[in-house]
Every structure is written in C-alpha cells, then in structure tokens.
Amino acid sequence: MEILMSIVIGILFTCAVYLMLSKSLLRIIIGTGLLSHGAHLLLLTMSGLKTGAAPVLTEGITNYTDPLPQALVLTAIVISFGVTAFFLVLAYRAYQELGTDNMEKMRGTESHD
Amino acid sequence: MINLPLLPILIPLLTAVILMFFPKRIAAQRLISIVATIGTIIASAVLVATVKQNGIQTLNLGSWPAPYGIPLVSDMLSALLVLTTSIIVLFVVWYSIFYMGKEHESFFYYIGIQFLMVGINGAFTTGDIFNMFVFFEVFLIASYLLIVLGGKKAQLRESIKYVLINVISSALFVSAVAYLYAVVGTLNMADVSQRIAEINQPGIVTVIAILFLLVFGLKGAIFPLYFWLPSSYHAPPIPVLALFGALLTKVGVYAIMRTYTLFFYHETGYTHVILGVLALLTIIVGCIGAIAYRDVKMIIIYNIMIAVGVILYGVAVMTPDGLEGAVFYLLNDMVIKAALFMLIGIMMAIVGSSHLKDMGGLIKQYPWVGWTYFVAALSLAGIPPLSGFVGKLLIIRGGFTAGDFVGPLLILVSSLVVLYSAMKIFINGFWGTPKEYHGAKKHLAFRLWIPAAALMVLAVAYGVGAEAVRPFITQAVEPLVNPAIYIEAVLKE
Amino acid sequence: MKKPNDLILKTVTKVISFIIILFSLHLFFAGHYEPGGGFIGGLMTAAALVLLLLAYDMKTVNTILPFNYKIMTALGLLIAVLTSAGALLFNVPFLTHAYDYFELPLLGETSLHTAVLFDIGVYLVVIGITMTIIQTIGESE
Numbered sequence: 001m002e003i004l005m006s007i008v009i010g011i012l013f014t015c016a017v018y019l020m021l022s023k024s025l026l027r028i029i030i031g032t033g034l035l036s037h038g039a040h041l042l043l044l045t046m047s048g049l050k051t052g053a054a055p056v057l058t059e060g061i062t063n064y065t066d067p068l069p070q071a072l073v074l075t076a077i078v079i080s081f082g083v084t085a086f087f088l089v090l091a092y093r094a095y096q097e098l099g100t101d102n103m104e105k106m107r108g109t110e111s112h113d
Numbered sequence: 114m115i116n117l118p119l120l121p122i123l124i125p126l127l128t129a130v131i132l133m134f135f136p137k138r139i140a141a142q143r144l145i146s147i148v149a150t151i152g153t154i155i156a157s158a159v160l161v162a163t164v165k166q167n168g169i170q171t172l173n174l175g176s177w178p179a180p181y182g183i184p185l186v187s188d189m190l191s192a193l194l195v196l197t198t199s200i201i202v203l204f205v206v207w208y209s210i211f212y213m214g215k216e217h218e219s220f221f222y223y224i225g226i227q228f229l230m231v232g233i234n235g236a237f238t239t240g241d242i243f244n245m246f247v248f249f250e251v252f253l254i255a256s257y258l259l260i261v262l263g264g265k266k267a268q269l270r271e272s273i274k275y276v277l278i279n280v281i282s283s284a285l286f287v288s289a290v291a292y293l294y295a296v297v298g299t300l301n302m303a304d305v306s307q308r309i310a311e312i313n314q315p316g317i318v319t320v321i322a323i324l325f326l327l328v329f330g331l332k333g334a335i336f337p338l339y340f341w342l343p344s345s346y347h348a349p350p351i352p353v354l355a356l357f358g359a360l361l362t363k364v365g366v367y368a369i370m371r372t373y374t375l376f377f378y379h380e381t382g383y384t385h386v387i388l389g390v391l392a393l394l395t396i397i398v399g400c401i402g403a404i405a406y407r408d409v410k411m412i413i414i415y416n417i418m419i420a421v422g423v424i425l426y427g428v429a430v431m432t433p434d435g436l437e438g439a440v441f442y443l444l445n446d447m448v449i450k451a452a453l454f455m456l457i458g459i460m461m462a463i464v465g466s467s468h469l470k471d472m473g474g475l476i477k478q479y480p481w482v483g484w485t486y487f488v489a490a491l492s493l494a495g496i497p498p499l500s501g502f503v504g505k506l507l508i509i510r511g512g513f514t515a516g517d518f519v520g521p522l523l524i525l526v527s528s529l530v531v532l533y534s535a536m537k538i539f540i541n542g543f544w545g546t547p548k549e550y551h552g553a554k555k556h557l558a559f560r561l562w563i564p565a566a567a568l569m570v571l572a573v574a575y576g577v578g579a580e581a582v583r584p585f586i587t588q589a590v591e592p593l594v595n596p597a598i599y600i601e602a603v604l605k606e
Numbered sequence: 607m608k609k610p611n612d613l614i615l616k617t618v619t620k621v622i623s624f625i626i627i628l629f630s631l632h633l634f635f636a637g638h639y640e641p642g643g644g645f646i647g648g649l650m651t652a653a654a655l656v657l658l659l660l661a662y663d664m665k666t667v668n669t670i671l672p673f674n675y676k677i678m679t680a681l682g683l684l685i686a687v688l689t690s691a692g693a694l695l696f697n698v699p700f701l702t703h704a705y706d707y708f709e710l711p712l713l714g715e716t717s718l719h720t721a722v723l724f725d726i727g728v729y730l731v732v733i734g735i736t737m738t739i740i741q742t743i744g745e746s747e
Contacts, residue, residue, distance in 0.1 A: 020281075025273070032280045039287040046295035057639070069294070072243055076287050078645065079250045083283070085739045086257055087276055092743060093261075094269040106270050116693075119700050127687055133680035175701035 005045040012038035025091045025101040032087065036080035040073050117163060118172045118187040120156035121195045121234045124149055129227035137219045143210050146223040150203040153230065157196040164192045165585065169592070169602035171240065179240075179603050180301035186240035186603055189589035190440060194237045194367060197444050200571070201359050201451045202230050207564040208455050209352040211557060212462070217262055217350065225262070228255035229356065236364050240603055242293065243300045245368065246286050249332070253279050256361060259353045260345070271348035278341045282331040289324040296321065303603035306375045306596050314379035322377035322384045326369065326391075333365025333421050336394035343402065346414045351458030354410070358417050359451035363443060366421055370428050370439065374593040381431055389429030393520055396422035396527045403534035407469045409457045409542065412534050413450070416493065419527055420446040426520050427508040435511025437590045441579075442504025448572045449493050449500065455565035456486045460542055462561065465552035469538065474547030479558060483543040485566050490535035492572055494528050500576030612661065619661035626654035634729055639717075644725035648732025655733070656740055664744055675737040682730025689723040 012034050019031030052063035095101050116123075128149035132142055164170055170187040173179055187195075206226060213222060232252025239245050257279075260272045294300060296317055297308040309318055327338070334342040342362075346354055369388070377384050395418055402415030424446070427439030459482050460475060461467050476483040488499070495501035505524065512521035553561075575582060592599040630650035637643030658667050693702040705719035 020277075028277065032277065032284075035281065035284045036287070039284040039291070042288050043291040043294075046291040047298075048295075068300070072290075072294075072300075074645070075243075075247060079247070079283070080280075082254065082735070083250070083257075083276070083280055086254065087280065089739065089742055090257075090261065090269070090272060090276060093264065094273055097264070097266055097269055106273070115697060116700055123687075123691060123700070127691070130680055130683040130687055133683070134677060136676075172699050174699055175703070176699050 001049045002045055005041060005049065009038050009042050009045065012041065023103045025095070025103060025106075028103070029084065029087050029091060033080075033084055036076070036084075040076050040080070043073050043076065044069050115172060117156070117160055118170050118185045118238055121153050121160065121199060122185075122231055122238065124153045124156060125227040125230040125234070129224050129231065132224045132227065133221075136221055136224065139215060139218050142218065142223045143206075146206050146227065147203070149227070150199060150206055150230075153199040153234075154196070154203060157192065157199050157234075160187055161189070161192045161196050161585070164189050165588065169599065171603055171605075180299055180304035183244045184240040184301065184303075184603055185238050186302075186599070187238055188592050188599060188602070189585060190367075190370075190593065191237040193440075193444060193585060193589055194363075194447075195234045197447050198230065198233050198237070198360055201447060201568070202226060202356070204455070204564045204568045205352050205355050205451060208355070208458070208561060211560045212352055212458060213350065220262060221258060222262060225255045225258040226356065228252070229259065229360075231255075233360050233364055237367060240302050241300050242302055242305065242372075243290055246283070246290060249286065249364070250283065252361070252364070253283070256357065259356070260349045262353065263350065265348075268348040271345045274341055275345040278331060278345075282328050285324065285331075286328045289321060289328055292317070292321050292324065301603065302371070302375060303600040307600055307604070309376055310379070314377065318377065319380050319383055322373070322380075323387070325372050325377075326384070326388060329365045329368040329372070330391070331365070333362050333369060333425070334395075334418055335421060335425065336391045336398060339395065339398065339418055342418065343411060343414050346417075347408075347410055351454060351461065355451045355454035355458070358414065358454055359447045362417055362421055363447055366424050366443060369425060370443075370593070373428060374431070374436070375596050375599060378431070378596065385429045385431055389426055389517075389520065392422045392425035392429055393523055394422075395419075395425070396523060400527050400530040403530060407537075407541075408467050409460060409469060409472075409538050410467045412538060413453050413457060416453075416531060416534065417450060419531055420450070423505065423508060423524055423527070426524065427504075427511060430508075430511050430515040430517065430520070432511040432514045433590060433594050434507050434514055436593050437586055438504050438507025438509075438511055440504075440586050440589050440593075441507060441582075442501065445492075445500040445504050445572065445575060448568060448575065449489060452565055452568040452572060453486075453489050453493065455561070455568065456482065456489060457538070459553075459558050459561045459565065460486075460538075462553040463550050463558055465550065469541040471548070472542040473545035474543070476543040477547050478555070481566070482558065482562055483539070485562065485569050486543070487539055488573065489569055490532070490539055492576060493535055494532035496532075498577055498579075500572050500579070502576065503579045616661045619657055623654045623657055626657070627651055630654065634725065635722075637725060638719060638721060644728030645732055647725075648729040649736065651729070652733045652736035655737060659740065659744070664741070673737075675734045675741065677734075679731050679734030679738065682727045682732075682734055684727070685730065686724050686727025689720060689727065692720070 016031045016035035016038060019027045019034065022028065047066050047069040050065050052065045053061045055064040055067055098106060100106060128145060132145060135141060164187055172185040174183045174185065229252050232248050232255060235248035235251065236245055239248055257272065257276055260275055261268055293305065297305050299305055299308060331338045346357055373385065373388065399415045399418030399422060403412050403419065406412050424439045424443050427435040427442065460472065463475065464472050492499035492501050495505040505528065509521040509524055630647045633642040633650060634644060634647030690701045693700055703719060703721045705717060707715055707717050710716045
C-alpha cells in the first residue's frame with residue numbers, strides 16, 4: 001500500500017510541477033492545489049498506513065493507528081484550503097485589474113533601476 | 114504565572130480578534146493597536162527577565178506532557194527575538210498612523226499587523242516543528258493581506274509571485290516534516306534532537322536537513338532562492354516593507370539557526386559547509402544588487418540579503434564566537450533595517466519618488482532626517498561603536514577560529530560595499546542642489562521622523578551598551594552550542 | 607434573458623438544506639469521541655448555505671439569513687480564544703480543558719466538556735470564512 005501511495009504522490013507532484021510551469025494563472029493555482037495534496041498524502045503515507053483501533057480510548061488494544069498524522073494532515077488541509085481560496089480571489093482581482101491571466105503578459109513594465 | 118511564554122502570542126491574537134469587530138473605526142483601531150503592542154512589549158520584557166533569572170521557560174499547551182503535546186519553549190534567543198519583534202511592530206504602527214492613508218488603514222491593516230505579530234512571535238517561541246509550520250502560515254497569510262493592501266496593478270502582479278513562492282515552500286515544509294516524522298517518529302524539537310543523536314544522523318537525515326534548508330532558505334532569501342525577494346518587496350507601502358524586511362526574512366534565518374544547531378549538528382562537514390557557501394554567495398549577490406541599483410528601496414532590499422548572508426555565515430561556522438556574533442547581528446539588523454526603511458520612506462514621501470535621480474539637497478530643509486540616516490548607514494556597515502560592529506567582529510573572529518579565511522575577508526569587503534551603497538543614498542539624496550518637491554509637507558515629515566529616530570536611538574544604545582547586552586546574548590547562545598541544555602529544559606520530568 | 611428552468615433544484619433544496627443542516631449539527635455534537643467536530647460541522651452547514659445560494663440568488667439568501675459573516679468569523683475566533691485563555695485564570699497551561707460526567711434528564715449520563723465551547727468558535731469561524739469567500743467572489747459578478 002505504501003508503495004502504491006508513493007507512486008500516486010510522485011504522479012501528483014509531477015502533474016503539479018507541469019501545471020505550475022504553464023502560463024495560465026488558473027492552471028498554476030490548480031497546480032499548487034495538487035502540490036499540497038501530494039504533500040498531505042506524503043505526510044499520511046510516511047507515518048505508515050496501518051489500520052487498527054483508536055488509541056487511548058479503550059484499554060488493552062495492541063493494534064492501533066497513529067493519531068498524530070491525521071491531526072497534522074487535517075491542520076495542513078485547512079491551511080491549504082484557506083490559502084487556495086485567497087489565491088483564487090487574488091487571481092480574480094488581478095485578472096480584473098490587469099485584464100489578463102497570462103503570466104507572460106504580467107511581466108513587470110516599470111523599471112526599478 | 115506559568116503561561117508567561119504564551120503572552121506575547123496571546124495578546125496580539127486577542128487584539129486582532131477584537132479589532133475585527135470594527136474594521137472601519139480607524140481612531141479606535143490605532144489606539145487599541147498601540148496599547149496592545151505596548152502590552153506585548155511589557156510581557157516580552159518580563160519574559161526576558163524571567164528567562165535571565167530562572168533559565169529556559171517551557172509551557173506544555175493543553176497540559177499534555179512533553180513530548181506528546183505541543184510545548185512553547187522560551188530560551189533567551191527566542192525571548193530576545195520576541196522582544197525585538199514587538200518593539201519594531203510598535204514603532205511601525207506609530208509610523209503607519211501618519212504614513213498610511215485612511216482607505217488603507219480601514220482595510221484590515223492593523224488587524225493584519227497583529228496577526229503578523231502572532232505568527233512571528235509564535236514561530237520564535239514554539240518547540241514543535243509542525244507547530245512552527247502552523248505559525249509560519251499564520252504570518253504568511255497576514256503578509257499576503259498586507260502585500261496586496263492598496264491593490265495597485267504592480268502590487269497584484271508581485272503578490273501573485275509572492276503567494277506562489279510561499280505556497281510551494283509550504284508544501285515543501287510539509288514534505289520535510291513528513292520525512293522527519295517517518296525517521297524519528299516525533300515532532301517535539303527537543304525529542305527530535307535526542308533521537309537523531311541516538312541514531313547518529315544517517316544519510317536520510319542529512320537529506321532532510323537540506324530540504325529544511327530549502328524551505329527556510331526560501332523564506333530567508335538565501336542565494337539560489339532569493340529571486341522573488343527584490344521585486345516582491347518593492348511593491349507594498351513602506352511601513353509594510355519595514356515589517357517584512359525587518360522581520361519576515363529573519364524568521365527564516367532563526368529557523369535555520371534553530372534546526373541547524375539543534376537537529377543537524379552531527380554531520381557539519383556536509384550540511385554546514387553547504388550553508389556557509391550559500392551564505393557567502395548570498396552576500397556576493399546582495400552586494401552586486403546594492404551597487405547596481407539607484408532606487409533607494411532596491412538598495413536597502415539588497416542590503417537585507419547581505420545581512421542574511423552574514424548572519425548565516427556565523428551560524429555555519431558553528432563556533433561559540435560565530436554563533437554569538439550571529440545572534441548579536443540578527444537583533445541589530447532587525448532594528449536597523451526597520452529604521453532604515455522608515456527613513457527612506459520619509460525621503461520618498463517628501464520627493465514623491467524612490468529613484469535617486471529625483472532626489473538631492475534634502476539636508477538643507479531636513480537636516481534631522483539626513484543625520485539620522487547617516488548614523489543608520491554607519492551602523493548598518495558596522496562602524497564602531499555603533500551596533501553593527503560587535504556582531505560582525507564576533508562573526509569574523511568565529512570564522513578565523515574555524516580556520517576559514519575566505520568568509521571573514523568576504524564579510525569585511527561586503528561591509529565596504531554596504532557602506533558605499535548606503536552612502537550613495539546619502540550623497541545623492543541629501544547633498545547636491547535642492548530641487549522643488551511637491552510631496553509631503555514639513556510637519557508630516559517631522560511626525561514620520563520621530564518614530565524612526567526613536568528606533569535609531571534604541572539601535573545606538575544597543576551598540577554603545579553592548580557590554581550590558583552581552584550577558585543576555587551569551588545566555589542565548591548557550592543552548593545553540595550545547596543542545597543538551599535545551600533538551601533538558603523541555604523534557605524535564 | 608431566458609428564465610432558467612431550475613424547478614427541481616429549488617424544490618429539492620428546500621428539503622435537502624434542512625437535512626444537511628441537521629446532519630451538520632449531529633456531526634458537530636458527535637465530535638470529540640467520534641468522527642465529527644466543529645470544523646466538519648461548520649463546513650457542512652456552509653455547504654447547505656452554498657446550496658441555497660446556488661438555487662436562489664444572494665439577495666434572497668441574505669433576506670432569509672441576515673448575517674454579517676465577517677462579524678461571525680470574529681465572534682467565533684473570540685469564543686475560541688477566550689475559551690482557551692480561560693485556563694489562564696486557573697493558572698494551568700493555555701488550552702487546558704475541563705470535563706466531567708453528569709446525569710442529565712432525558713440524556714442520561716453525559717460528558718460535558720469545555721472543548722465544545724472551543725468547537726462552537728471553530729464552527730462559527732468555518733461558516734463565516736467560507737461564506738465570506740463565496741460572497742467575495744460571487745458579489746462582483
């Protein structure tokens with residue numbers, strides 16, 4: 001199961017990098033979404049995909065799951081949910097102001113020198 | 114009061130929440146922000162005094178004992194950083210009251226600053242690596258708000274880059290934590306350190322060390338990962354830039370300092386050499402930028418990179434002198450950078466442009482701004498007895514002790530470049546023939562100057578009174594040199 | 607403009623949204639000992655509200671539920687922070703919760719936990735944030 005998940009994570013990261021290298025802003029945002037999905041899946045997988053009872057709650061269990069990665073991944077998901085939402089709104093505003101969602105056309109115009 | 118390490122995080126958090134109820138009432142926002150920030154400063158000062166007297170303070174959140182719960186750990190380093198952060202925030206808020214327009218201020222500006230302080234103080238204080246990620250996200254999201262404030266075209270464009278870079282680095286942070294958890298099975302930083310020592314840092318841990326360097330290096334803008342910094346920092350208004358330049362990159366530097374002295378100190382031949390080389394390359398790139406540009410904002414922005422390089426070099430050599438110098442210079446640089454940005458903000462407000470070709474002869478009408486800037490520039494370059502000197506001296510001595518000659522020499526040369534770039538602003542901006550300016554009026558410039566000058570007075574006092582500050586710095590360095598002190602304090606029964 | 611034919615959506619929404627909200631409340635109270643909690647409950651309530659927004663328009667929904675979602679977020683945060691900071695009064699670490707088991711009429715032996723107050727805060731924050739995001743994007747069209 002871990003091997004399969006590793007491959008899935010690899011595919012997610014690959015797709016994310018491909019999307020983030022494109023010029024369209026929306027694709028870039030989808031790419032960041034996939035990237036954080038990959039990272040979250042990695043976090044779950046790296047701690048071992050065991051099945052078992054809930055720990056602590058009942059006594060005398062030998063086969064239990066590690067609750068920590070689940071708590072961590074929930075936190076990370078919430079954060080990436082918020083950031084992605086912000087990013088979408090930002091992209092929408094930028095599209096309205098700049099009139100384009102093409103990163104090529106968004107290059108700096110004024111010089112800083 | 115066992116919750117003392119928490120107060121510098123809790124006070125700004127509560128303030129931000131209260132301010133959210135009436136975002137449009139600017140007078141109340143200003144007053145409450147100032148009062149709450151003073152409260153935070155008092156709390157952090159008490160914290161520093163307590164740590165000085167009783168050693169490292171820890172707090173196990175939710176009463177979960179370490180290493181199972183999330184601890185907050187205030188050693189002298191983090192307490193001093195928290196204190197400096199709170200002081201800088203106070204002066205920047207004071208400065209913003211006169212600098213920012215009403216439409217900016219009513220758009221969650223002070224709320225953003227308070228949340229920024231929550232995140233930064235939290236990242237300095239936490240003793241749990243995943244919790245550090247959470248606090249990183251808190252101040253990053255606040256910084257997203259602050260960087261788009263105003264919503265001009267250039268700002269929107271730059272903030273897209275800024276957000277993208279930080280989303281990628283967050284994903285890498287999560288991956289790094291995942292690998293670390295897979296290897297050591299714990300997230301408590303003291304416990305992680307102990308377990309890495311037990312397994313004697315195998316190769317995979319070195320890989321994780323480099324991954325952490327990538328993550329924090331993106332935040333701290335070290336050599337190959339600095340590309341986003343100049344243009345992103347150029348976009349937002351000056352008070353926001355002062356906060357970012359003084360605080361955000363320094364959190365990355367602190368994180369590198371913490372992880373490289375607490376976790377990855379076994380294989381210094383590999384990781385720390387890479388860190389040292391990257392630090393020196395950062396200095397070189399920063400110098401090139403600082404010489405090349407004639408835009409005052411850009412010159413100071415590239416100076417941020419030089420400072421980051423100097424501090425990280427001090428960390429990379431891993432001698433007590435080097436680390437002490439790094440801490441000394443880190444605190445100094447936070448204050449000086451904030452003051453410098455505030456001063457060039459006054460120049461830009463008067464002139465109405467950030468380019469040197471539009472400036473000249475400011476010293477005739479604004480001698481106080483000119484001479485404050487002059488002192489700030491000298492102290493940035495590290496002229497004794499000003500505050501930059503002691504830190505650089507110790508870092509260079511640390512480099513020589515470690516048997517390296519290239520690094521210290523490069524830092525010495527970079528000081529000259531820093532002096533040149535800062536004097537370039539002084540000579541072109543303050544000397545020369547006065548021009549007609551249609552920007553800010555004199556009384557406004559004076560009001561802006563007071564907080565900047567007050568911050569400079571602090572910086573000068575820090576340099577002149579280095580002898581009095583020294584015991585604090587020495588105590589801050591102890592856990593860095595000997596991780597056992599930190600581990601002992603966190604995992605005590 | 608052509609009038610969209612969304613009779614099915616509107617009729618179903620009237621029934622479904624109540625079921626979703628009830629289920630979200632169940633999830634909210636189930637938390638702590640079973641899967642559920644403030645975050646998931648809040649998201650599900652927000653989903654019901656979004657469904658209402660899809661079926662009707664923003665104006666109608668605002669008349670039915672005249673909330674200021676930004677204030678709701680602030681209120682939720684305030685509740686959460688104050689609950690956690692309540693521990694400071696007893697000089698125990700931040701976020702420490704108190705709980706006990708009580709005999710309640712009708713419900714029998716029930717565990718009452720201060721964490722549920724914290725969760726109410728989370729619940730409000732999640733609804734507030736989600737709806738603020740949806741409204742920000744939706745309003746400008």
